[in-house]
Amino acid sequence: MNSEVRRAAQVLRAGGLVAFPTETVYGLGADASSAEAVARLYAAKGRPADHPVILHFATAEAAFDFAREIPAQARKLAEQFWPGPLTMVLKRSPKAKDFVTGGQDSVGLRVPSHPVAQALLREFDGGVAAPSANRFGNVSATTAAHVVAELDVEFVLDGGPSEVGIESTIVDLTSGVVLLRPGRISREEIEKFLQVKVKSPDASSPRHSGGLERHYAPKTPARLVPPHELDAEIAKHGATIAVLAFSKPDERVDYWIRMPREPQAYAQKLYAALRELDSAKCATILIESPPEAAEWIAVRDRLQRAAA
């Protein structure tokens, strides 16, 4: 792996793209200081140029160099949750250029914990702009094979399946503490740790593509179905549907994936399951709604967008 990491860092330095594992999902990386490299990144993803990307660093110190104001709460969060599945949005320093912030005055910063991501970031020794390694709007990639199936990228580092399975929690700290995207690190955990109320985004919050209604979506239309309606839906549509559910497979349905009843295990499997059901090319993917409980919020968020 060491020599591969060194080659990957060289590709980044030369302005190329490298897909790499993180603990959340795979990222498609480019040198955050190079306008050409970042332009290549947006083209590869098919992503609109005004969408900001998250910058990845090996350490909090390196990350904070790209912010001009670091609230005490940001330092505390970094100490507690970095390296790990948390992204902070802070007021940018001159190091964070328009081409990574989408022209906004803030920047998204993250220090991932995956050992291969850490090795790459240390070896590269700079900021790596890395959106999730999927085409814009699609579900994220949680294995190297997902990346290769979807993107034409020079270099893919394989670090096995991502452990968290859904994208990082995003917290905006440019005014107060605002949760832009739920993830493994929950609102309650942050509130308890900081002893503050974490707000939800409003009209004045920064734009973020995870906030688009239809995002993280398979190509097959997906629909959320309450558990007590699943049987009637299957009776109605039978062989034309694929099902993602908690219960055991129903013989009337050819494509059925049974999901764990524990939210973190569910999240870990989610994108691979959606990709598999998508490839069955059924008319619809029926998804059994998970419980309303707070611990399911991040999963529910992704499912609602997949089904929007």
Ligand code: TXA
């Ligand atoms: O787990 C993750 O965060 C993964 C891995 C690869 O690190 N990355 C990821 O990146 O999910 P992406 O680009 O697919 O999603 C980043 C989200 C987008 O919704 C983007 O708009 C938002 O972060 N974002 C980035 N910078 C921002 C900023 N300055 N203000 C508001 N939102 C921002």
Ligand code: MG
């Ligand atoms: Mg994404």
